[in-house]
Amino acid sequence: MQHSPLSQTEARARTGSKPRRMQTPAVPSARIDDGSIPCFRAVIGTAEINAAVAVLRSGWLTTGPKVREFEHKFAEFLGGGVEAVAVSSATAGLHLAAEACGIGPGDEVIVPTLTFTATASVIRYLGAEAVLVDVEEASRGIDLAQAERRLTTKTKAIIPVHFGGYPCDMTRVLAFARRHGLKVIEDAAHALPTRCDGRLIGSWESEACVFSFYATKPITTGEGGMVVTRDHGVAERVRTMRAHGLNRDAFDRFRKVGASWDYDVVAPGYKYNLTDMAAAIGIVQLARVETLQAGRQRAAARYFAQLRGLPLDCPTPAPAGSLHAWHMFPIRIHESARATRDDVIAALKAANIGASVHYRPLHQMSYWKARLPSGPSAFPVADRYFAGAVTIPLFPGMTEAQVDRVADVLRRTLG
Numbered sequence: 001m002q003h004s005p006l007s008q009t010e011a012r013a014r015t016g017s018k019p020r021r022m023q024t025p026a027v028p029s030a031r032i033d034d035g036s037i038p039c040f041r042a043v044i045g046t047a048e049i050n051a052a053v054a055v056l057r058s059g060w061l062t063t064g065p066k067v068r069e070f071e072h073k074f075a076e077f078l079g080g081g082v083e084a085v086a087v088s089s090a091t092a093g094l095h096l097a098a099e100a101c102g103i104g105p106g107d108e109v110i111v112p113t114l115t116f117t118a119t120a121s122v123i124r125y126l127g128a129e130a131v132l133v134d135v136e137e138a139s140r141g142i143d144l145a146q147a148e149r150r151l152t153t154k155t156k157a158i159i160p161v162h163f164g165g166y167p168c169d170m171t172r173v174l175a176f177a178r179r180h181g182l183k184v185i186e187d188a189a190h191a192l193p194t195r196c197d198g199r200l201i202g203s204w205e206s207e208a209c210v211f212s213f214y215a216t217k218p219i220t221t222g223e224g225g226m227v228v229t230r231d232h233g234v235a236e237r238v239r240t241m242r243a244h245g246l247n248r249d250a251f252d253r254f255r256k257v258g259a260s261w262d263y264d265v266v267a268p269g270y271k272y273n274l275t276d277m278a279a280a281i282g283i284v285q286l287a288r289v290e291t292l293q294a295g296r297q298r299a300a301a302r303y304f305a306q307l308r309g310l311p312l313d314c315p316t317p318a319p320a321g322s323l324h325a326w327h328m329f330p331i332r333i334h335e336s337a338r339a340t341r342d343d344v345i346a347a348l349k350a351a352n353i354g355a356s357v358h359y360r361p362l363h364q365m366s367y368w369k370a371r372l373p374s375g376p377s378a379f380p381v382a383d384r385y386f387a388g389a390v391t392i393p394l395f396p397g398m399t400e401a402q403v404d405r406v407a408d409v410l411r412r413t414l415g
Helices: 008-012 046-058 065-078 090-100 118-125 144-149 170-180 232-241 250-254 276-287 289-306 341-350 366-370 380-387 400-414
Strands: 083-087 108-112 129-133 155-158 183-187 208-212 225-229 329-333 389-392
Touching: 046 276, 065 083, 065 225, 065 276, 083 090, 083 232, 090 118, 090 183, 090 208, 090 225, 090 232, 108 118, 118 129, 144 170, 155 170, 170 183, 225 232, 276 289, 289 329, 289 400, 341 389, 341 400, 380 389
Parallel strands: 108 129, 108 155, 155 183, 183 208
Antiparallel strands: 083 225, 208 225, 329 389
16 A cells, blocks of 8 residues: 555545645634644534533433434435434444344354454344455455355345445445345445545445444544435334334324323334434534544645655545545554554654554454454455554644644654
């Protein structure tokens, strides 16, 4: 993987030419500035606080009018005639989406090994088997060639992961799935507002696409997620199963006096609904999703300039016509470097700079390792990436001075 300049689409995507001074969002999160640089910092301002307070004053706190408004605005933002169903987390959303797609005991679902465990765990919730495959070198997304070799008569679905906000090639993924009769459930936890070939992730023809609103994600509600689908049957099943399998949600039951008891249980559902307070924050965040992405993209562009020539790989920018969400900035330290991944993390920590690793591949985790056939690793790309992986700070309000400070530590440690 080489240090590539940002694509033309990314370079001009609502950000204009490179500013001399990186701009921060209008209202940064309240915080004590102790000089540290976190790996991520959410942007929560007066508008989000006022929206949450308004819900508290409204007397309706759980799933209600704000959730419905958030769902409507999210679907409207993506376009393409999709329906959006708000849930308590992306994990809940993936679980509900897989259940709605009919995944069950004895089935197999293809999952990339380079992802958070939730992507695969939800398949086990349903009694099905997650079949792990390697990732591609440049995109760190699912390796379809290896996926094809892992297909069996039990394979029912595939879950592509838009790693770090880089778009999977959805034309190829959908063609692969249709050729083999598979359902597609996109893990888009990192991917708002990612575009592939000009189309927003979430607007494609997969059976379901799931977004995360966890505290570190491109937009946040604290905890939360959204299931997006073009299939009305899938949307209705998710709505039912997110609230105990009831045929009416709480807002529908209680907004009319005397009707709250009149509901039916049509399936053994779950407690996966989103609150109105979270949705109110999400509505504000969604309204500036492109501004937040532009801030992360400016920081990413400066990293490319400042890290040039060091023995490391930067993430791959989106191809022309697409857009990277820049949810995070995971680098890979070369094997030939004079310092290891752990040395780099220690140096950053000593400089009061946060860092993380995304992710230890699932096939290296105890639970998933025990479920794999023994023998040589079938995941050389993910193994090689993880051996040198470090996620360095990236967030919308990051200043040029902060990027330069991180880069300086990397230069002194690796150069």
